[in-house]
Amino acid sequence: xxxxxxxxxxxxxxxxxxxxxxxxxxxxxxxxxxxxxxxxxxxxxxxxxxxxxxxxxxxxxxxxxxxxxxxxxxxxxxxxxxxxxxxxxxxxxxxxxxxxxxxxxxxxxxxxxxxxxxxxxxxxxxxxxxxxxxxxxxxxxxxxxxxxxxxxxxxxxxxxxxxxxxxxxxxxxxxxxxxxxxxxxxxxxxxxxxxxxxxxxxxxxxxxxxxxxxxxxxxxxxxxxxxxxxxxxxxxxxx
Amino acid sequence: xxxxxxxxxxxxxxxxxxxxxxxxxxxxxxxxxxxxxxxxxxxxxxxxxxxxxxxxxxxxxxxxxxxxxxxxxxxxxxxxxxxxxxxxxxxxxxxxxxxxxxxxxxxxxxxxxxxxxxxxxxxxxxxxxxxxxxxxxxxxxxxxxxxxxxxxxxxxxxxxxxxxxxxxxxxxxxxxxxxxxxxxxxxxxxxxxxxxxxxxxxxxxxxxxxxxxxxxxxxxxxxxxxxxxxxxxxxxxxxxxxxxxxxxxxxxxxxxxxxxxxxxxxxxxxxxxxxxxxxxxxxxxxxxxxxxxxxxxxxxxx
Numbered sequence: 001x002x003x004x005x006x007x008x009x010x011x012x013x014x015x016x017x018x019x020x021x022x023x024x025x026x027x028x029x030x031x032x033x034x035x036x037x038x039x040x041x042x043x044x045x046x047x048x049x050x051x052x053x054x055x056x057x058x059x060x061x062x063x064x065x066x067x068x069x070x071x072x073x074x075x076x077x078x079x080x081x082x083x084x085x086x087x088x089x090x091x092x093x094x095x096x097x098x099x100x101x102x103x104x105x106x107x108x109x110x111x112x113x114x115x116x117x118x119x120x121x122x123x124x125x126x127x128x129x130x131x132x133x134x135x136x137x138x139x140x141x142x143x144x145x146x147x148x149x150x151x152x153x154x155x156x157x158x159x160x161x162x163x164x165x166x167x168x169x170x171x172x173x174x175x176x177x178x179x180x181x182x183x184x185x186x187x188x189x190x191x192x193x194x195x196x197x198x199x200x201x202x203x204x205x206x207x208x209x210x211x212x213x214x215x216x217x218x219x220x221x222x223x224x225x226x227x228x229x230x231x232x233x234x235x236x237x238x239x
Numbered sequence: 240x241x242x243x244x245x246x247x248x249x250x251x252x253x254x255x256x257x258x259x260x261x262x263x264x265x266x267x268x269x270x271x272x273x274x275x276x277x278x279x280x281x282x283x284x285x286x287x288x289x290x291x292x293x294x295x296x297x298x299x300x301x302x303x304x305x306x307x308x309x310x311x312x313x314x315x316x317x318x319x320x321x322x323x324x325x326x327x328x329x330x331x332x333x334x335x336x337x338x339x340x341x342x343x344x345x346x347x348x349x350x351x352x353x354x355x356x357x358x359x360x361x362x363x364x365x366x367x368x369x370x371x372x373x374x375x376x377x378x379x380x381x382x383x384x385x386x387x388x389x390x391x392x393x394x395x396x397x398x399x400x401x402x403x404x405x406x407x408x409x410x411x412x413x414x415x416x417x418x419x420x421x422x423x424x425x426x427x428x429x430x431x432x433x434x435x436x437x438x439x440x441x442x443x444x445x446x447x448x449x450x451x452x453x454x455x456x457x458x459x460x461x462x463x464x465x466x467x468x469x470x471x472x473x474x475x476x477x478x479x480x481x482x483x484x485x486x487x488x489x490x491x492x493x494x495x496x497x498x499x500x501x502x503x504x505x506x507x508x509x510x511x512x513x514x515x516x517x518x519x520x521x522x523x524x525x526x527x528x529x530x531x532x533x534x535x536x537x538x539x540x541x
Contacts, residue, residue, distance in 0.1 A: 052438045140390075140394075141334075141446060143344055143478050143480065144344060144478070144485050144489060145490055146490065147424070168439065168442075171442040
């Protein structure tokens with residue numbers, strides 16, 4: 001599992017570490033930082049059998065684990081999206097595209113946040129075909145084949161939504177596009193920490209979303225350019 | 240077995256219809272009219288345009304209640320009283336995701352696409368051909384179906400796929416199509432011989448998580464979205480939305496697409512096709528030189 005993290009971190013280095021995926025913070029000096037943890041006993045993640053796709057299997061020294069509940073030291077929870085769900089005065093999508101990779105028959109990153117209308121580029125870095133099938137409900141659902149060596153797919157989403165992404169050819173591949181109305185968002189890293197920067201003074205609702213455990217919200221008021229600390233604790237389910 | 244299942248559906252459908260007809264059946268003056276047995280569809284465009292025909296949702300609503308409600312349900316969500324017995328499930332019109340389109344994946348189909356689907360029916364499913372209905376009635380149904388999703392009032396149908404003239408059926412074309420079948424990994428689901436038994440076939444589900452099978456070419460049934468070579472071209476280029484079958488529009492050039500069509504025809508071994516005849520003649524003399532399709536043939540099939 002640890003090896004897997006190392007490889008995941010190394011591979012996502014291109015995109016920036018999971019803590020740096022978010023957009024350039026706009027004006028405002030306040031920030032909300034904290035940590036997402038769990039109580040109880042979370043389900044154990046399972047090793048993925050990629051033997052049906054040898055070109056991917058050989059890229060992994062140890063089996064890749066499922067990631068729907070990714071835990072770390074000190075009961076930390078990784079891949080939790082923390083974002084401002086109310087109180088943000090709105091900000092246009094940055095011109096910079098977000099990048100999503102299919103590599104070693106994994107989605108990198110596992111959870112990809114982006115802003116409404118932000119350009120999304122999907123790459124296939126593998127020597128095999130993938131079909132990328134984001135199961136959108138609010139936005140249109142599409143399904144495209146992307147054989148090895150194809151150019152990236154350029155797209156965007158016009159409405160906020162949590163969109164599960166799958167590849168029907170490789171059913172273990174599973175990730176999320178998180179399309180948000182705010183530029184203030186972060187994905188927790190391995191240590192469960194997050195940092196929402198650049199917040200002008202105001203009243204905010206902060207939401208933490210975990211793909212299996214749902215959402216939690218907390219209200220936070222920022223005065224001046226202070227830094228507030230907010231922690232989220234999810235109740236882990238053993239299944 | 241299919242005919243038995245079909246007969247059972249007709250029987251069930253008749254019961255459903257009788258039950259419905261037992262109530263007072265009054266003509267609906269307008270699609271907006273609240274009707275407890277139909278729910279209130281979100282009204283979008285209330286017309287359809289197919290060739291020179293204009294369909295009207297108000298008339299379609301009456302027909303829907305007469306012919307469609309048993310499976311597609313009073314809320315248009317595919318949860319009619321027969322739905323629990325049906326696999327594949329009836330279409331959920333509230334999502335406005337349609338399998339057979341001439342438009343890009345993720346976009347709305349054209350009125351003509353919906354009209355064709357009603358006319359053609361969906362072979363190997365419980366959706367029959369609706370040729371007994373008049374063309375006007377089918378157009379009216381299209382108009383009514385479009386009232387189930389607000390997408391129809393906010394989005395336009397996608398751009399219709401341009402299908403260039405078919406290229407000649409030659410051995411070279413079939414061989415190249417076979418290479419593409421290997422390279423694009425069609426066999427991962429459809430199987431090396433098109434039997435629908437590829438390594439990923441068993442795990443496939445549709446977008447509602449119902450198990451779904453890839454098309455088995457060897458049984459030679461018509462395709463769900465038509466039967467001509469143009470239809471095959473359209474199916475893999477636009478994809479079958481709501482299912483695992485993706486769109487290949489961005490990754491296949493038109494001429495290559497025709498080559499793939501020609502090869503796919505050879506997999507329909509129970510159908511008399513010119514592609515099949517030509518191919519069988521070639522295999523008889525050159526078969527031993529062909530690399531098998533599948534995981535061990537990384538470099539392409541030829």
